[in-house]
Amino acid sequence: MKENSIQEPLYNTEGEQKIDIKTEFLKLLGYWKFFVLSIMICLVVAFIYMRYTDSIYKISCTILIKDDSKSNKMGNSDSKLVSELDLFGKQTNIHNEMGIIKSKSLARKTVNDLNLFISYYHISSKLNREMEIYNTCPFRAIVDTSHLQLIGVPVEVNYITTDKISVVIKDYKTSTAFDFSKKITGPSGELGTPGNVDTIIRVGSVIKNKFFSFRIVKNINYIGEPVIMSDYTFKLMNPIDVGTGYSEMISAAPIEKDASMIEITCTSSIPDKTIDYLNKLSENYINIDLELKNLTAIKTINFIDDQLGGITDSLSSVEDLLENFKTANGIIDVPEESKAIITKLATQDQEKVTTQLEIKYYEYVLNYLKTQSQYNDIVTPSSLGLTDMPLTTLVSELITLSVEKTKLSISSTEKNPYFTVVENNIATTKKALQTNVQNSLNVAKLTL
Numbered sequence: 220m221k222e223n224s225i226q227e228p229l230y231n232t233e234g235e236q237k238i239d240i241k242t243e244f245l246k247l248l249g250y251w252k253f254f255v256l257s258i259m260i261c262l263v264v265a266f267i268y269m270r271y272t273d274s275i276y277k278i279s280c281t282i283l284i285k286d287d288s289k290s291n292k293m294g295n296s297d298s299k300l301v302s303e304l305d306l307f308g309k310q311t312n313i314h315n316e317m318g319i320i321k322s323k324s325l326a327r328k329t330v331n332d333l334n335l336f337i338s339y340y341h342i343s344s345k346l347n348r349e350m351e352i353y354n355t356c357p358f359r360a361i362v363d364t365s366h367l368q369l370i371g372v373p374v375e376v377n378y379i380t381t382d383k384i385s386v387v388i389k390d391y392k393t394s395t396a397f398d399f400s401k402k403i404t405g406p407s408g409e410l411g412t413p414g415n416v417d418t419i420i421r422v423g424s425v426i427k428n429k430f431f432s433f434r435i436v437k438n439i440n441y442i443g444e445p446v447i448m449s450d451y452t453f454k455l456m457n458p459i460d461v462g463t464g465y466s467e468m469i470s471a472a473p474i475e476k477d478a479s480m481i482e483i484t485c486t487s488s489i490p491d492k493t494i495d496y497l498n499k500l501s502e503n504y505i506n507i508d509l510e511l512k513n514l515t516a517i518k519t520i521n522f523i524d525d526q527l528g529g530i531t532d533s534l535s536s537v538e539d540l541l542e543n544f545k546t547a548n549g550i551i552d553v554p555e556e557s558k559a560i561i562t563k564l565a566t567q568d569q570e571k572v573t574t575q576l577e578i579k580y581y582e583y584v585l586n587y588l589k590t591q592s593q594y595n596d597i598v599t600p601s602s603l604g605l606t607d608m609p610l611t612t613l614v615s616e617l618i619t620l621s622v623e624k625t626k627l628s629i630s631s632t633e634k635n636p637y638f639t640v641v642e643n644n645i646a647t648t649k650k651a652l653q654t655n656v657q658n659s660l661n662v663a664k665l666t667l
Contacts, residue, residue: 341450356438367432384420517596
């Protein structure tokens with residue numbers, strides 16, 4: 220007989236409870252005060268954030284860096300010895316250029332060029348708080364850099380008409396003054412007066428006393444007419460500190476590994492101001508190379524001018540020789556044989572002039588290396604028509620290394636290990652150049 224078996228259930232549902240959504244909702248509703256309070260707190264935090272936090276923009280630009288490392292690939296033994304000391308290569312050169320771009324000296328020059336040590340402020344109509352402005356300010360303050368200037372003191376400007384303004388400066392007698400000529404700050408001292416200014420002047424007029432001198436002029440970038448009876452404020456800051464701040468604010472990096480282009484990036488709440496800064500910074504960086512090249516060109520022109528007198532005299536002497544020959548022999552037409560002799564004599568005289576020029580150049584180089592410590596502006600032999608390739612290569616290498624040292628001195632100290640490498644390269648190249656020039660000088664004198 221077959222028995223029926225009853226299997227045990229896999230789980231017991233008797234202990235399960237049914238969730239009552241309505242009951243749970245009523246429980247949560249009892250805490251409504253906390254929900255309302257949380258929402259109010261979030262709204263207040265959001266309002267405070269929007270009121271006191273400015274929008275941040277990312278501004279960037281790119282600069283193409285010239286790669287001078289190719290000049291190290293030279294065939295003579297002297298230059299090979301120099302190139303072997305180049306321990307860092309192209310990438311180090313890129314990092315050096317990045318250091319120059321971020322240097323404090325370049326940043327301070329850019330700040331002074333654009334007068335970015337002056338900040339402008341206006342009360343926002345939306346949030347009723349003072350905000351820094353730039354191109355939306357209807358005026359610019361032009362300070363007299365030959366005069367002391369107050370630092371950190373707000374100057375209130377209020378337009379009465381489109382060409383008449385009220386200028387107010389309060390409680391400045393214990394403020395700090397900046398001397399642009401000495402680039403130092405110091406207390407202005409007791410003036411013996413309340414230290415207040417409250418005057419009405421025309422736009423463009425100078426306002427001046429013992430501790431400040433400036434003009435208010437129209438901002439050419441401002442569109443429209445200034446708002447009458449609208450309060451503006453500007454303030455001068457220490458230019459040295461402002462330049463330092465900008466140098467720390469920007470970042471520079473290659474756009475990709477082993478690339479010769481550097482991207483300069485900066486974040487700011489005033490994009491127009493930062494765009495002007497990056498453009499001027501790039502321009503000043505490029506001008507560093509141009510100034511060095513211009514200095515070399517001027518030195519070369521001066522050297523050539525000094526030699527033109529001797530060459531002109533030599534050519535004149537050849538012409539005089541021919542005229543004297545004709546006069547002494549009473550002839551008008553010179554025979555062919557005599558012409559050949561005179562031509563040969565003129566050729567030899569020209570070779571003599573060239574050799575004398577070489578001797579003068581070699582003596583110039585030896586004296587230059589002996590008396591100068593920087594070699595940025597040494598005249599190259601190719602600029603004078605001399606075709607000594609080993610000499611030209613060594614001179615070009617010395618100029619390149621010296622320019623590199625000059626740039627490094629802008630962005631770093633002598634403790635920089637690459638600075639020591641560059642100095643060693645300069646010493647090696649200089650020694651090789653002196654040996655080459657002395658040998659060439661001896662040969663030129665023998666040829667003469």
